[in-house]
Structure formats: C-alpha cells, structure tokens
Amino acid sequence: MAVRTSTWSRFFLRLGGCLFLWWVLTGGSPSSWIIGVPTIALALWFMGTAPQTPPRYLSFVGLIHFIPYFLLQSVRGGIDVARRAYSPALPLDPQIIDFPLKLPVGHAQIFFINSVSLLPGTLSADLNGTTLKVHVLDRQVDPRLNQLESQVARLFKYDLRSH
Numbered sequence: 001m002a003v004r005t006s007t008w009s010r011f012f013l014r015l016g017g018c019l020f021l022w023w024v025l026t027g028g029s030p031s032s033w034i035i036g037v038p039t040i041a042l043a044l045w046f047m048g049t050a051p052q053t054p055p056r057y058l059s060f061v062g063l064i065h066f067i068p069y070f071l072l073q074s075v076r077g078g079i080d081v082a083r084r085a086y087s088p089a090l091p092l093d094p095q096i097i098d099f100p101l102k103l104p105v106g107h108a109q110i111f112f113i114n115s116v117s118l119l120p121g122t123l124s125a126d127l128n129g130t131t132l133k134v135h136v137l138d139r140q141v142d143p144r145l146n147q148l149e150s151q152v153a154r155l156f157k158y159d160l161r162s163h
Contacts, residue, residue, distance in 0.1 A: 014047055015040070062155035069151050070115065073144065077120035084137060093138045099145050101130045108156035112149055119148070 018040045026032035084090045103109045116134060117124045122145075126133040134145065153160045 011044070011048070014044060018043055057157070058155055059157045062151075062157065066151050066155045069147075070118075073119055073148070077122075081120040081137070091138050094135065095139065096125055096133050096135050097139065099132045099134050101132055101149070102160045103149060103153060103156075103158060108152055108158060111156070112152040115148060115152065116145065119144075 022032070022036045022040060026036065084092050101109060101112070103112055113124045113127065113132060116122050116132070121137040123135040124132060125135050150160060
C-alpha cells in the first residue's frame with residue numbers, strides 16, 4: 001500500500017507543480033488553459049513513462065567548491081570570448097572535439113553536459129555512448145572540460161580515478 005501512496009503523492013505533486021508553473025508563465029490568463037490542460041496532461045504522461053533513475057544526493061562540500069569554480073570559469077570564459085570577438089589576432093579555431101566521459105550515465109552526466117553548454121566558448125553538441133561531442137572555439141578547452149568533469153564528480157560524490 002505504501003507504493004501506491006508514494007506513486008499518487010508524486011503524481012499530485014507533479015500535477016500541482018505543472019499547474020502552478022503554467023499559471024505563472026501565462027499570468028493566470030483563463031484563455032491559456034485551452035492549450036495548458038493538454039500540455040500539462042502530455043507533460044505528466046512523459047514524466048510517468050520516463051525511466052526513473054535513483055536520486056543521487058549532492059555533496060555539500062562539493063557544492064561549496066562547485067559554485068565559485070563555475071562562476072569563475074564563466075567570467076574567464078566570457079572575457080576570453082569577448083577578447084576573441086574584438087581582437088582578430090587571437091587564435092580562433094572553432095572545432096567539434098570528442099570528449100570521453102568518465103561520469104556514469106545519470107544525473108551527474110546530464111549536469112555536466114548542461115554545464116558545458118553554459119560556459120562561454122563551449123557547446124555540447126551530441127552524446128554518443130560515453131563520448132560527448134563539444135563545439136569549442138579552440139582545442140585549448142580540453143583541460144577545462146576535465147576540470148569541470150572533476151568538479152561535477154565531486155559534487156555528486158563520484159570518484160573518477162576508478163573509471
């Protein structure tokens with residue numbers, strides 16, 4: 001009986017979240033519900049049929065290290081991209097590189113892939129098994145991707161040395 005209660009409570013929590021999000025995004029407009037109800041129903045169906053992965057808890061210490069690291073890399077990357085845009089003498093060699101992932105499939109890997117796309121000068125392009133294709137402004141970004149992966153591993157309590 002506990003499984004049913006848990007399933008129903010997750011459903012109603014998701015339903016409430018979707019309804020609230022739609023209401024906020026549309027400013028509570030009554031006419032928006034014509035599109036909103038089918039959209040929410042479809043979203044709930046996708047949430048219910050998507051494979052469930054067990055939750056991975058974040059490390060508080062990892063979070064304390066990740067936030068300043070990510071902010072610093074974002075600022076550095078933004079300055080680098082701006083310098084390249086205003087000074088053609090700086091190297092600019094856009095490419096798509098293959099980055100072999102050491103993070104296991106799941107939340108940590110998804111978080112890493114999204115973090116790569118948020119850093120200036122990089123964009124996650126494709127995931128093929130354990131290889132991520134990344135669009136970069138030049139090949140010098142490789143060490144930064146390794147550092148980012150290590151930070152994400154620390155955040156999700158993974159030891160990359162064993163992979």
